[in-house]
Amino acid sequence: MIISKQEFLVRAQLEHETLEAWIHEEWLIPGASAGEVTFSDADIARAQLIKDLKSDLGVNDEGVGVILNLVDQVHGMRRVLTELLRSLRSRA
């Protein structure tokens, strides 16, 4: 589902400046449609993760970048592993 910037700010409970800063850090990578940036449900969940890291887990800004990068790598690996298992099963 495509979410507008306004709706994203409301649903993720974010300030405009904060969102700009996160996009600048590439913590969030919005899509684009008709010259407007757009977001997805996954972006909202990701914003929630960043908020959790910063507020609940006490991670500082440098740490957030490191963690997101590692989390993204874990998901990349999980995907390949999933496909690998599927491939193994289909060959078995």
Add this chain to the structure above:
Amino acid sequence: MKDPYETLGVERSASPDAIQKAYRRLAKKLHPDLNPGNKEAEERFKAVSAAYGLLSDADKRAQYDRGEIDDTGAEKPRQRFYKDFASEAATGHPYENYSGFADFADSDDVLSELLRRGANVHVRARGEDVRYHLPIEFLEAVTGATKRLTLPDGKTLDVTIPAGIQNGQVLRLRGKGRPGIGDGEPGDALVEITIKPHRFFAREGNDVYLDLPVTLSEAILGARITVPTPTGAVAMTVPKGSNTGTVLRLRGKGVLRRDGSHGDELVRLKVMLPEQPDPELEAFAAKWEGGKAHDPRRDMKS
């Protein structure tokens, strides 16, 4: 019903600080996005955040302590976690990153075979690095050189050896390794350099060492002699009264340093007697009084 104090592992009398600390410690371990695929962590995280939601609010905590509320319903509904999206998207996710296993994507084992076949839709991996070993001559290391490596597949690879390279140094040739997967970049060639020993030069860091034979007369009377250096012969003065072990320094005749300056060549003199016995020298030594009093081994006496 579970006791929220127990869930967080704190005393009933714990300070708000201690409660936050306990919560952070558990959240770091249990946050579902840091444990994708671990259902148990997710359940425990929910319980822990519910307990924290209750105990971090002073009013609610007081009410709970007085028995006015229990912890049911304290669990706050929350949107789905990021991991739920990251793992469901059928087409891969914009944030997904495959660099974590790029190193084993192109080796020749079963796993990489499966990676290529099974995940060919999304896998975009950098090619593997390939290691080579290249022995070079001592002087090539000093002055720099271009060497041609012949690869197992018959291709050749030109390796530029920078002047001043050290033994064991590894040169990285970008993009000269195995090809990447998908539109991934190729890997690098890593060329480890071994410097072969030289017939008479030795090297330590950026200094060159040379044992230089001189005649008895050159040592006693001093002389201007020609000395080899890695960049050609130079003239050097042997001072009068030099001995075996005397070290003379030729500044700047060593190996190029990173900062552009050069190390030195250290010339260690080795006084040599004539190869054939010399009657005149023997006669001189026999009647030489100073030679009888001289004891070069005096320091070895106990």
